[in-house]
Amino acid sequence: MNAVPGHFVGLDLGTSGVRAVALDAAGRPVTSLRRNWSDAERSGRDPGAWWDAVRGLLGQLGARLPAGPVAIAVDGTSGTLLAVDRDGQPLGPALLYHDARARAQAARLAALAPRESAAHGAASSAAKLLWLRDQGLPREAARVLHQAEWISGGLLGRYDRGDANNALKLGYDAAEDRWPDWWLAELGPVAGLLPRIVPAGTVVGRIDRAVARSTGLHPLSRIVAGTTDSIAGFLATGVDDLHTGITSLGSTLVLKQWSAQPVFDPDTGVYSHRVLGRWLAGGASNTGGAALAVHFTPAQIAELSLAIDPHQDSGLRYYPLPRPGERFPANDPGRIPELSPRPADDARFLHGLLEGIARIEAAGYAHLTRLGTAPVARIVTVGGGAANPQWTALRACVTGVPVRSAAQEEAAHGAALLARRAFLEG
Template sequence: MHAIGIDLGTSGIRLALLDPEGARIHGAHRALPASVGGDEQRAEQNPALWWAIVRELLREAAAHLHGEPAAIAVDGTSATLLRLDADGRPTHPALMYNDARATDMLSVLAGVAPADSAVHSPSSSAAKLLWLRRHEGLSGVRRVLHQADWVTGRLRGRFDRMDENNALKLGYDALWGGWPNWLQETLGSDASLLPEVVPAGTVLGPLDPEMAESLHLNPACRMVAGTTDSIAGFLASGVGDDTTGVTSLGSTLVIKQLAPEPIYAPELGIYSHRLLGRWLVGGASNSGGAVLRQQFDDAALERLSAAIDPETDSGLDYLPLPRRGERFPVNDPELQPRLTPRPEDDARFLQGLFEGVARVEHDGYERLFELGAPRVERVVSLGGGAQNPVWTRIRSRILGLPVTTAEDDDAASGAARLARIGVGLETGFTG
């Protein structure tokens, strides 16, 4: 059986097709338009855009399958929430992972949710759901799902399951294994909107027959419960030991590592996912590549990077955030970016940005160690930022660790690997 992974990312959607031995035989990508935002806290997107691209990519992949069945798994941006009607159709635009309008729900959550829950952020899907309930109402809504769950549901023809990695920021208790009483009591009758939660990698059943026909796929294709985009990136890296950190440098900075026990510190933006019988701990900062994009285009980044000496510190002390608010390694929705003073030399300014993001990364791994995670001995990098050798050397200097680039950093490959694990084509972590 082949495996298909679909990655619903921030700026585009990717597909990876692996043969029965796990070798990549096809990949494709389509760009997505930017999220719509009326202000710095609002971020929405039309789910129809995702579905149109997913259909196109799957039809392309079908031509490479030659009628053979495949296991399919989907990953998506964490905490991107949809409201659905009784037929699984979105009733409104999706609230994206970085929509942060729900600041007024933090006091509500503080009064009902345990301190170690992953919901204590205005961008959490629990905060979003409570905000929608208070400010827009849930009339006509029969289900809430995350981005990956909804696309998986479209392919299954059913919208009754959610993977537990995406469910975490909606309030799911990964230790206990269920929707907690505090959430159900807070939602009241709206608790019926919550679906059944299953572990990532669970076989959900076959592709919907009519969907299979429309996509030219074998109806024996199996749908597998997916995960978040950053966890899919972790799976793509192939890391299986608990002393290797995995840093994803995309629009945001995400760090993760395996640990023997879960760690929850929402006041620092740290949470834990159960994954294939292990615990994956980490956090996601708002710092990252988006800040660089606000200042420079690709050509300028390449040109200015070549003028930087990565072994000499710039002397600048920046906190590179794209806008107000941070999630990790501090959780402060009012934290302001610090991007001054700006030197006349653009190369030095860029170096200061590189170093600022690297210090956020350093502090993130330090927080995990302080809270009980194993000490990281090396870091494997994913994402576009990992391709910049100057930035990699700066990060290695500031982290005090060897930093390498993953051989495969495509989250779609990670989702495909999860699909393979789900149907028994390969085992989980072997390190």
């Protein structure tokens, strides 16, 4: 039971499908697989589709990998929640990460939860649990679990464990390592549905025998408590120091950074996860790729960028947003996009947009520093914007620190590293 697995598998359940990555003992990728959602599965609410995809990919891995035990960790979308019975069978469709129907329940949480709690907001899994309770949970409900926790439970053959990263939005107190008293009092008997929480990266047991038989995986394979998709993506970069910021340039602008202590700022949506015995802080602005997409296609951005001199100031002072409202580095729901004057030259207009996003990035890291993180000395970039060399050089000029693209950013890779860490670096 104590033997070190020969390979480490990460499973990433995303919005477009499931990815699987296998690493060898040295952390080198051995194989990767992907299963996209079909049109019928695209809503993402059917846990049965998640399980079928995972089992299918593990079966392919079982046929590809050398004989011997593996370790598996799962990441999933943060805040996606479902209720299950004692056998782990879902009692309805999942409530997805962006589901915000629980507005009335969020208002109640606003009056109960400490300001620094990640339970706030209609899309939090805490609000979703209150919504399920208020709708009348079925008598057979035995547990509420997040997406990654439910898949891990299926691999284990039991559904009693959750991980501290997914649990944060369910009201878990990461600083105290427990479910807080205010939350247990509010839930009453429903508190019995909460799983036992362990740190991400904890070995939680041996693979279920039936799963091992159906996938061809070794029966001594181990399951490791997983994490959220965004944290797995951060881990994939391999960044391990306090002075490196990770910027995700996707549809939004997301900043993450290791911190020596937890930092929280509910007003700007900054909170901290405990990961591998340390703290990971972050915040997200509404600017980013979605703000660019209002004006240009990806092909146009690539072409116009070639005409930009990143070392020259555009002379424009934009605050690019796809629509009114900002949350980080300053919380301003009424903030309108600042995009004038617009020059006739599209390349100069794009230059101003990219500069504006870079200034928001710099302000975001400055805000994290004010809250208690170390000043960034370098930035590693993930997401679609990382492939734009002019934007990268421009961001280095604006932030005043070197900027480079991450060698690896796939969440499944990060989950595999988490599984490896449990045995080789823990």
